[in-house]
Amino acid sequence: MQNKEVISLSADVSDHSKRIHNKGMRREALPRIRHPEPPRVLAGDCAVNVSLRLASPVIRLLDGLLSAQECDDLIAQAVPRLQRSVVIANSGRTQVDRGRTSESVCFETGETALIQRLEERIAALLRVPVHHGEPLQVTRYLAGQQYQAHYDWFDPDNAGYEAMTMRGGQRVASLVMYLNTPEMGGGTNFPNIGLTFTPIRGSALYFAYKAGEQASWHAGMPVLKGEKWIATKWLRERSLDASGN
Numbered sequence: 177m178q179n180k181e182v183i184s185l186s187a188d189v190s191d192h193s194k195r196i197h198n199k200g201m202r203r204e205a206l207p208r209i210r211h212p213e214p215p216r217v218l219a220g221d222c223a224v225n226v227s228l229r230l231a232s233p234v235i236r237l238l239d240g241l242l243s244a245q246e247c248d249d250l251i252a253q254a255v256p257r258l259q260r261s262v263v264i265a266n267s268g269r270t271q272v273d274r275g276r277t278s279e280s281v282c283f284e285t286g287e288t289a290l291i292q293r294l295e296e297r298i299a300a301l302l303r304v305p306v307h308h309g310e311p312l313q314v315t316r317y318l319a320g321q322q323y324q325a326h327y328d329w330f331d332p333d334n335a336g337y338e339a340m341t342m343r344g345g346q347r348v349a350s351l352v353m354y355l356n357t358p359e360m361g362g363g364t365n366f367p368n369i370g371l372t373f374t375p376i377r378g379s380a381l382y383f384a385y386k387a388g389e390q391a392s393w394h395a396g397m398p399v400l401k402g403e404k405w406i407a408t409k410w411l412r413e414r415s416l417d418a419s420g421n
């Protein structure tokens with residue numbers, strides 16, 4: 177079975193439950209993300225082809241997660257609200273950074289009918305409640321813009337770690353959805369494993385990780401010609417909703 181991944185994730189979950197238990201808090205059963213498995217996964221209202229599967233680090237390439245119309249509509253909803261992208265600094269605060277030169281919009285969970293539909297689709301795809309997802313972020317890179325190599329997980333050694341993880345806990349996976357096909361450049365590159373994914377409209381890159389996992393170091397490479405549009409959903413180990421739903 178494919179299940180080094182499952183075993184290591186279970187280990188995470190039980191460590192986490194122990195931590196909660198030791199603090200004398202209510203023990204909660206943590207839903208586990210399901211990594212999409214080839215050849216095809218039903219994701220609510222659509223079927224997604226899993227065209228690439230890497231066991232370590234956990235990476236999946238998903239074809240047909242969004243229709244062309246959905247990509248165009250999401251871009252249209254983002255255009256009027258774009259602002260310079262930020263990163264979460266070690267302090268836990270968000271700030272503009274020279275390494276991330278794009279513009280983005282952060283939509284509230286369920287903000288529009290389209291966003292709600294996509295969030296429900298992602299939840300079905302990964303079998304994880306909607307509220308384990310951070311608000312959807314839509315990003316536009318113009319020619320020359322990029323997101324230099326980084327980890328999406330929060331470093332437990334950072335001063336801001338507690339603040340960043342107080343609600344929702346650690347990030348455990350990322351879903352980068354490609355909303356267009358850039359004319360040239362703009363691939364998502366994993367330098368430590370020598371892989372670059374080509375953005376193709378409607379497809380998505382899913383990768384899961386644990387804190388400290390260096391293979392998940394990745395970059396949005398500079399766009400060389402045209403524009404690149406993505407929507408990113410970062411997934412947390414617990415619900416971000418104050419009511420715990």
Ligand SMILES: O=C(O)CCC(=O)C(=O)O
Binds near residue numbers: 350
């Ligand atoms: O632009 C890309 O290809 C990668 C984006 C990314 O790393 C992120 O949104 O966290």
Ligand SMILES: [Fe+2]
Binds near residue numbers: 326327328350
């Ligand atoms: Fe990232």
